[in-house]
Amino acid sequence: MSQSLLERQDQAGVATLTLSRPDAYNSLSLELMQALHAELDSIADDINVRCVVIRGSGKGFCAGHDLKQMLGEGEEEYYRCTFDTCSRLMQRVVSLPVPVIAQVHGVATAAGCQLVASADMAVAADNARFATPGVNIGLFCSTPMVALSRAVQPKHAMELLLTGDLINAQRAFDIGLINQLVPEAELETAVDTLAAKIASKSRKTLQIGKQAFYRQRELPLSEAYEFCSEVMVGNMLIDDAQEGIDAFINKRKPEWTHR
Incomplete structure (x- = not known):
């Protein structure tokens, strides 16, 4: 630079x-x-x-x-x-x-x-x-x-x-x-x-969401839903999603690992 x-x-x-x-x-x-x-x-x-x-x-x-x-x-x-x-x-x-x-x-x-x-x-x-x-x-x-x-x-x-x-x-x-x-x-x-x-959010979650946003809007409606459903399945499997959901249920602040 x-x-x-x-x-x-x-x-x-x-x-x-x-x-x-x-x-x-x-x-x-x-x-x-x-x-x-x-x-x-x-x-x-x-x-x-x-x-x-x-x-x-x-x-x-x-x-x-x-x-x-x-x-x-x-x-x-x-x-x-x-x-x-x-x-x-x-x-x-x-x-x-x-x-x-x-x-x-x-x-x-x-x-x-x-x-x-x-x-x-x-x-x-x-x-x-x-x-x-x-x-x-x-x-x-x-x-x-x-x-x-x-x-x-x-x-x-x-x-x-x-x-x-x-x-x-x-x-x-x-x-x-x-x-x-x-x-x-x-x-x-x-x-x-x-x-x-x-x-303040999980970097991995931000990455998944941003990439999916631009990809899905170029697709027909049914294909967009199919694609985003698969994205959410993959998202659920990352560490930060498990951490975030557990933190929400237990009313605590999540500790992101960005994975």
């Missing part, structure tokens, strides 16, 4: 990753995307982490791809590498075995909005703004569309994609892009509270 691009802090089972390109509104240069992907890979194997928070430094969350870098390169292979790297990064967020929370302030645009949509949950300051503005510069936000169209209803996604307009945090909440909006001064506290609640 490059300290100049990405910072990590761990506390009580929560890994906080801070995008650190404040002078460029944390735009996703190829190097920053690679650093973030590498750190997520590291977290995937870290049993001490049960929740991840992604946030931005400076005035905003993330302004999307670094267009200056992309225009400066100007070659097809570089463009292909950039968008393939971004696509793999967003899929890594989804496939990570622990939940990911986006902590949003300022703007989250284009691939920055994609990162919000890819996260399992998002909490935003009430003055945050969101957009997929590529259409305004002749570059339709096609890869952000993948995450956005899975996070909100199709007509809401199309409105954002076709107009390129900024929406405020209230609108983002109304269409389901974010879970909470809070006063900016309370943003960090709200995210800390949510992350701590998640981090």
